[in-house]
Amino acid sequence: MAANHFEESPDYVQSLARSLQVLRAFGHDLPSPSLSEIAVSTGLSRAVVRRILLTLQHLGYVGARGRSFFLTPRVLELGYSYLSSLDLNELAQQTMEQLAQKVGESCSLAVLDGNDIVYVLRVPVRRVMSIALGVGARLPAFAASMGRVMLADLPDAELDVWMQGNKFQAYTPKTLRNARALKSELLAVRKQGYAMVSQELELGLCSIAVPIRAANGCVVAGLNVSMQYSDKAQGRAVKEILPALRAAQPEIEQAIRQGGWDPHVYRRQGL
Structure with missing residues (x-):
């Protein structure tokens, strides 16, 4: 017909x-x-x-x-079969697998959705969190390294509105939940180009993340490596893992552009 x-x-x-x-x-x-x-x-x-x-x-x-x-990232549900057919190997998977193998830790890619981050790709090496994480999993953005690199890219006015609309729950005694201190931390993240979060979501866990930018320069996702917390974890994260993340950063930015996955529409969350 x-x-x-x-x-x-x-x-x-x-x-x-x-x-x-x-x-x-x-x-x-x-x-x-x-x-x-x-x-x-x-x-x-x-x-x-x-x-x-x-x-x-x-x-x-x-x-x-x-x-x-x-x-919103919920639209990913509609296109998940298509993304599965692409297998994301053509996009960021290969680079992330190489990153995970190089540092010996799990790595993830997430986008921002309102108050949360949503996982769109994950390469696990070993289980670090008690929470099961996979594509579609959500975590509070303010207490996650990937969330902070995305929040840090928001213009000051939007960031203020975002923070005013949130209640910052203490997930552990280490959770940074004071609004003024959190904003100061986000401004530091904006300046240094990465976020390090230690035991704020779960005791014994820390992670470091870098932003992933679209062609227009806007941050559209966060890329992180998570690991077990120890007294030496932060030093290792900055000296060893951060350079590996920064090496993978431009490869993933190029891959998602060339592969047709254009997550820039998730750049701005609801305010």
């Missing part, structure tokens, strides 16, 4: 087709479009676009910030 004939048949679900149109409106040129911009891009009426956006927001696939909308 021809496409135009099928669209006139009772089997055609117009609301689904329109919803997919709205999702496809988000992209490199319109990472955070307004309702009006989506209406123009799709050719749909503002009333229809509004109902679709509100539904997608209710389901967790779209977030809102002022008059702008953005996709």
